[in-house]
Amino acid sequence: MDWDDVVEALRRNNFVQEALFIATKHNRERGAALIQEGKVITLACECYPQLLIANLGVNAPPIFWISDPRLREETPWMNPDGSQRVCVSGVGCRQPLGVGLAIATKVGEWVASRGYFAVSGGAQGCDEAFGNSALKAGGQVVHILPHGLNKLPRNIFGYAMSVCPPNEAFSAARAMERNALIYGFGHSTVVSSARFRMGGSWQGAVAALKVNRPVMVADWTTVGFASTAKEYTEGTYGLAQRAFKNLGAFPLVLDLASFAQDIDAKLDEGLDWSFSRIAGEMNTGLFAS
Numbered sequence: 599m600d601w602d603d604v605v606e607a608l609r610r611n612n613f614v615q616e617a618l619f620i621a622t623k624h625n626r627e628r629g630a631a632l633i634q635e636g637k638v639i640t641l642a643c644e645c646y647p648q649l650l651i652a653n654l655g656v657n658a659p660p661i662f663w664i665s666d667p668r669l670r671e672e673t674p675w676m677n678p679d680g681s682q683r684v685c686v687s688g689v690g691c692r693q694p695l696g697v698g699l700a701i702a703t704k705v706g707e708w709v710a711s712r713g714y715f716a717v718s719g720g721a722q723g724c725d726e727a728f729g730n731s732a733l734k735a736g737g738q739v740v741h742i743l744p745h746g747l748n749k750l751p752r753n754i755f756g757y758a759m760s761v762c763p764p765n766e767a768f769s770a771a772r773a774m775e776r777n778a779l780i781y782g783f784g785h786s787t788v789v790s791s792a793r794f795r796m797g798g799s800w801q802g803a804v805a806a807l808k809v810n811r812p813v814m815v816a817d818w819t820t821v822g823f824a825s826t827a828k829e830y831t832e833g834t835y836g837l838a839q840r841a842f843k844n845l846g847a848f849p850l851v852l853d854l855a856s857f858a859q860d861i862d863a864k865l866d867e868g869l870d871w872s873f874s875r876i877a878g879e880m881n882t883g884l885f886a887s
Contacts, residue, residue: 636667690724698791710737
């Protein structure tokens with residue numbers, strides 16, 4: 599490999615900081631050591647998540663710091679035969695109502711039962727419920743973090759990845775970047791709970807819908823007893839559910855009295871819709887092109 603050619607190619611494509619970094623021999627040697635030690639995955643690695651490249655293109659991060667070197671060896675987002683595994687992301691509020699946590703838990707169980715790979719944001723609340731339930735049901739999960747791996751506020755279970763250096767603290771900008779990665783890593787993303795125009799769950803889903811990512815949203819305020827209560831239908835949760843539908847999300851219409859029995863079939867239907875949307879067969883909502 600001629601590193602001068604690599605540096606020049608990076609500069610031509612406006613990756614100026616990367617070009618300056620890799621132009622230094624010491625940095626190249628340090629980067630090679632990190633790869634050898636199983637601490638990072640780069641765009642040049644065969645194990646790099648191909649869905650991120652397909653969905654984000656040139657915006658796919660050039661490097662991820664990883665919590666476990668087995669991520670490089672096992673590449674759990676791939677099937678044993680090397681084909682792409684179905685990946686489903688799960689997101690939601692940090693402090694949801696009990697129903698939000700219950701739905702996130704059922705979504706995680708569904709992902710594991712179908713043999714899919716779970717992608718989480720690693721936050722407290724719905725993210726944690728989704729990821730932990732997938733693991734408990736025998737599945738696998740990776741948490742995409744908005745800070746360095748050494749800055750975990752608590753123990754998390756499963757794999758973890760971050761574009762941040764190990765000691766970088768949380769920031770709002772990194773959280774928004776993380777949201778784009780979560781949606782880009784999944785064939786579809788399930789929003790278990792979100793509040794209208796509030797928080798990262800709302801912002802991340804709206805941003806994803808703007809670029810036509812498949813999004814499923816739990817809608818428990820349309821039918822059943824919740825549909826008769828103004829505190830739900832006219833509250834921040836009900837408003838968010840209706841808004842997401844109008845923006846083009848797939849509604850997982852659930853009756854709270856029976857959602858535990860019905861949700862798997864709804865999720866199967868939503869994933870079929872997601873693949874149709876990826877194939878360009880469906881493109882509806884405010885941001886439809």
